Amino acid sequence: MTSVLALAGNPNCGKTTLFNALTGARHHVANWPGVTVERRSGYIEVKGQQLEVVDLPGTYSLAARSEDERIAATFLAEGQVDLIINVLDASNLERNLYLTTQLLELGKPIVFVLNMMDDAERHGIQIDIPALETLLGGPVIPTIGNRLTGTDALKAAVMGVLKGADPKVRDFEAETAGHGPMDYGHDIEGEIEKLMAHTRRDEDLTRAVRPRWLALQLLEGGPEALKLAQESHAREAITAQLDESRKFLHSHLGEDAATLLAEHRYGFLHGLMLEVVTLPQAPPESHTSKLDRLLTHRYLGIPLFLVVMVAIYTLSFVLGKYPQDWIDAGFKGLAAFLAAKLPAGELTSLLTDGIIPGVSAVIVFLPVIMVLMGCISFLEDTGYMARAAFIMDRAMHLMGLHGKSFIPLLMGSGCNVPAIQATRTIESKQDRLITILVTPLISCSARLQVYIVIAGTFFKPFGAALAILAMHFLGFGLAMLMGRLLRSTLFSGPSAPFVMELPPYRMPVLKATTIHMWDKAQVFLTRAGTTIFAGATLVWFLSRYPGIANTGWNQEYQQQRVAVLALHVSQSEKDEQLKNLDLARESRIVNHSLAAALGKKVEPFLRPILDPDHKRTEAWKDVIALTAGFVAKEIVVSTMAVIHQASEAPKAGERLSPLQVALRDKTGLTPLTALAFMVFTLIYTPCLGTVAMIRREAGSWGWAGFSVAYGLVLGWLLAWGTVVFGRMMGFV
Amino acid sequence: MTQNQLDGMAPEPKFLSQLLPGESATVLQLQATGAIRQRLLEMGFIRGATLKVEKLAPLGDPMELVLKGYHLSLRRDEGACILVVPIAATANSSVA
Numbered sequence: 001m002t003s004v005l006a007l008a009g010n011p012n013c014g015k016t017t018l019f020n021a022l023t024g025a026r027h028h029v030a031n032w033p034g035v036t037v038e039r040r041s042g043y044i045e046v047k048g049q050q051l052e053v054v055d056l057p058g059t060y061s062l063a064a065r066s067e068d069e070r071i072a073a074t075f076l077a078e079g080q081v082d083l084i085i086n087v088l089d090a091s092n093l094e095r096n097l098y099l100t101t102q103l104l105e106l107g108k109p110i111v112f113v114l115n116m117m118d119d120a121e122r123h124g125i126q127i128d129i130p131a132l133e134t135l136l137g138g139p140v141i142p143t144i145g146n147r148l149t150g151t152d153a154l155k156a157a158v159m160g161v162l163k164g165a166d167p168k169v170r171d172f173e174a175e176t177a178g179h180g181p182m183d184y185g186h187d188i189e190g191e192i193e194k195l196m197a198h199t200r201r202d203e204d205l206t207r208a209v210r211p212r213w214l215a216l217q218l219l220e221g222g223p224e225a226l227k228l229a230q231e232s233h234a235r236e237a238i239t240a241q242l243d244e245s246r247k248f249l250h251s252h253l254g255e256d257a258a259t260l261l262a263e264h265r266y267g268f269l270h271g272l273m274l275e276v277v278t279l280p281q282a283p284p285e286s287h288t289s290k291l292d293r294l295l296t297h298r299y300l301g302i303p304l305f306l307v308v309m310v311a312i313y314t315l316s317f318v319l320g321k322y323p324q325d326w327i328d329a330g331f332k333g334l335a336a337f338l339a340a341k342l343p344a345g346e347l348t349s350l351l352t353d354g355i356i357p358g359v360s361a362v363i364v365f366l367p368v369i370m371v372l373m374g375c376i377s378f379l380e381d382t383g384y385m386a387r388a389a390f391i392m393d394r395a396m397h398l399m400g401l402h403g404k405s406f407i408p409l410l411m412g413s414g415c416n417v418p419a420i421q422a423t424r425t426i427e428s429k430q431d432r433l434i435t436i437l438v439t440p441l442i443s444c445s446a447r448l449q450v451y452i453v454i455a456g457t458f459f460k461p462f463g464a465a466l467a468i469l470a471m472h473f474l475g476f477g478l479a480m481l482m483g484r485l486l487r488s489t490l491f492s493g494p495s496a497p498f499v500m501e502l503p504p505y506r507m508p509v510l511k512a513t514t515i516h517m518w519d520k521a522q523v524f525l526t527r528a529g530t531t532i533f534a535g536a537t538l539v540w541f542l543s544r545y546p547g548i549a550n551t552g553w554n555q556e557y558q559q560q561r562v563a564v565l566a567l568h569v570s571q572s573e574k575d576e577q578l579k580n581l582d583l584a585r586e587s588r589i590v591n592h593s594l595a596a597a598l599g600k601k602v603e604p605f606l607r608p609i610l611d612p613d614h615k616r617t618e619a620w621k622d623v624i625a626l627t628a629g630f631v632a633k634e635i636v637v638s639t640m641a642v643i644h645q646a647s648e649a650p651k652a653g654e655r656l657s658p659l660q661v662a663l664r665d666k667t668g669l670t671p672l673t674a675l676a677f678m679v680f681t682l683i684y685t686p687c688l689g690t691v692a693m694i695r696r697e698a699g700s701w702g703w704a705g706f707s708v709a710y711g712l713v714l715g716w717l718l719a720w721g722t723v724v725f726g727r728m729m730g731f732v
Numbered sequence: 733m734t735q736n737q738l739d740g741m742a743p744e745p746k747f748l749s750q751l752l753p754g755e756s757a758t759v760l761q762l763q764a765t766g767a768i769r770q771r772l773l774e775m776g777f778i779r780g781a782t783l784k785v786e787k788l789a790p791l792g793d794p795m796e797l798v799l800k801g802y803h804l805s806l807r808r809d810e811g812a813c814i815l816v817v818p819i820a821a822t823a824n825s826s827v828a
Contacts, residue, residue: 060771060774060775061770061774063770063774064767064770064771064774065767065770066767092800092801092802094776094800094801095775095776095800095801095802098774098776220770221770258769258770258773259762259769259773259778262773262774262778263778263779266776266778266781288803292803296787296789296790296796297790298787298788298790299790301789301790302790302791386805389805390789390794390796390805391789391790391791393789393791393793393794393805393807394789394791394792394793394794395791397793397807403794496767497767497768497771497772497807497810498794498805498806498807498810499768499771499772499775499804499805499806499810500794500804500805500806501775501802501803501804501805502796502803502804502805503802503803
């Protein structure tokens, strides 16, 4: 039989480090059913006994309302938990023990881990461990900060308690005639009794959760308890009693029940602290205070924060670019090699134009995801992430966002995909969703490549630079507006409280950062990778069929090839001609593909933007490029090169590439419609990778669909606005 | 009530958001409701708890507090729901 151990504790108490120390890399990450909160669990074996360790989301209380905390509360109260490991930060014991007072009410075996003992000792805090064991009624295992020296002692204690062989375990129920270690006083205990009398009538309910726990949670207004009561057949009696009890307590004790319970718990803890903890007379100034004098300094705080941001950005997107380029070049080389070796045809094309680029489109994100997630995990573990939120919250709050939204938004200008993954650090679901939905508006480096080609074609160098800069400002401004708009419409409920702990600075463990990076990479590959791959293959299909299966064209192409090979010219001349032949064939296939048919259908909708005078005959080709750009925005450029049968690489000594010349001379785009095209490219839809990530992080296809839809509408409106406004100003 | 009587009494309650960096106070009452109230309670904002305003963020909001030996930050909007009684530092030291 496998016993289930649940790790419970406040955020920042070192729970996840302990989890890593217990399970090593032998764990897996998934989501809790139906929500986007990560569930990490792993198996270990101690003395032949199989143990499943579940790392619960950090929580300050079991009555809290945030998604993370509800999961922890439900799992602990109802789940098949055999033993709770309650991790406590010794340097912040009183507040950490608040959760403990609630855990004790669950009536399940608990082993306490007193973590960060070194921190406590450095601050001159002395803790009487035997006294604490007596008061909490269970073994207390001291561990030292991040090195976790007590792991073996912890395993031994867990086994002892599971076997019922630990003399430190107190049976509060027997000792105190029913109520647990906490006595809430005559009035409250009386109401608990009355409530229990009603809930006990429902036997299923009594089996599911401990009646005393349920009564306390009902009084406190815990959402899970209220839900359980609503589902019970005794709900009317319970609700009536609950109303009566609350009224009675309010009139007799002058406060609502939740406040009274919290006051009693902190009262109990105040007494406990006096008995167990010796605080120093004059506490030495901590490292944290010294560091914070600099890092959250009134004038230096923001510049230092920006330095940190520049460093992370450089690491992720400048250094991360190298492995990205190698991966890209590697896959391109592989595709070219196979294309040369294999006979031209549908299967080869599926492999070289469909599958290989599809896999490449997934793998290419890995370096930047791992580096950025590593940096963010590092910032979180040091405690700086909370300071970053503290510094930026005012500015972000104006945008309807949270202080922690800043980092995803900034990193979005490198790549939206890891930026959306980085929203995980935002605890409140509302704030996270808004951030996820506005991040795609931030112009990323892939879109920059499109701007460079288009702006370089239609504007003088200075004007082009201005246009490109304008796109970035537009993206940021839109993110700000949409943030406010979403906050006041879809997410108009009260915003989550910004009651955020500023934990002490700590040195992160390299192992934890590495495990975190690996987890994130794994999650990306399995959850988002499949979507990206499927989407890339679909776009390949749309842009190749039916032309690629046209035998007539294939024969024609083969004959032309043979003809070229038979020419009496130099090898380089032949290569040049063969290249042109390939481009011509590809161009023909794409221009007669399903995507082209789609483009012709969709083109009328985009006419006000791309072809306001209805003079262009080939505006539908832009639609093909935009469709292909859905896979990744930089593909817009390479697709245009194929459609217009012109190379992207400029010839020696010329400013414009053949593609740019073709765009300028043949397509009928004007500087104004080209600008509108850029605006549309910025907004029209997040790329496939981003959509896949939105689905994964927002937890539903609904939000992913919403972001595509609002992108299309907003992009159309703004591109149209660009044309209309531009014409009013006299541009063409 | 005369000025003399006022001097002999505890300072007037004010909202936490009105405190300046460096000032201390004890919690008198939470006027927040719902999720915010619950969160404040479990973080230790209960009647009689002592807190100190450590500093304001560089942009003036949120504020950093020390409560029960740990640091936390709070938006000033949220501070405006917490009624506190300032502890007059100078008065204390003159008594001592």
